Amino acid sequence: MRISKAAEADIGELSVMLGEIEAYYGGDAAPADAEQIRRALFGERPAATVLLARDGDSVLGLASYSYLWPAAGADTSLYLKELYVRESARRRGVARALMAELRHAAAAAGCSRIEWTADSDNPAALAFYKALGVEPKDGKIFYRSAL
Template sequence: MVTIDRATEADAETISALLGEIEAYYGGENVPGDLAQVRAALFSARPAATVLLARDGENVVGMASYTFLWPASGADTSLYLKELYVREDARRHGVARALMDALRDEATSAGCSRVEWTADRDNPTALAFYEAMGAEENQGKVFYRSER
């Protein structure tokens, strides 16, 4: 039975390890994220994001990180999913769906008008998952990135 809860500072090392796994998933090295950066980004006086963790008993099997965007439509706020990740041995067991359901609940509790996210076009598994959930690709946006 998978449970979903908000990460606390006690989870920082686990989140750091998950960040390394995510980096490896996208072709980089499996090096844990900088623990000080994780703590500052998630548990400082002004957190940049919130993380939900999926747990199977004591084992963390997945995570979702999100933030809020404003304005979304008019003066509405949206919940923006930045990262959805399920550990390999837990995939195809409903963990991602449980995380997405929890994100919807978080959005509803925060009064958001929608949940938004991006996905890599070269990740057909993710794209099929989102499509199976009833999500539709938004053709109206172009994604930009500027390195500082």
């Protein structure tokens, strides 16, 4: 398995995977709009970076992240927005390898920490993060406002 940053050539695969993620959360499994992906990841002002875990030509999973400032004081943090492993690749160390690569990316960027959220009704994700030795943080409530 190798992990690398997604490139424009991966837009088709990312489109399909975003549909898989939507289906996982109970939504429509239709592929995501390729032009939206292009603008978000490879446009003038990229909104995120995506790491892809591959086995040969097969994409096994992804991690999407961006940077937040301020984190603590004037520090920067890496914010993991999405960690997804295809069903056929689960329990093979893909998520752990993606998390390790995120730690390298955060350290290389001078971040003081990695932050993320997890759905409280996703026991597999919660168990995975606990197995990494990371405990949930109390004291924050997540908000979302549609535009």
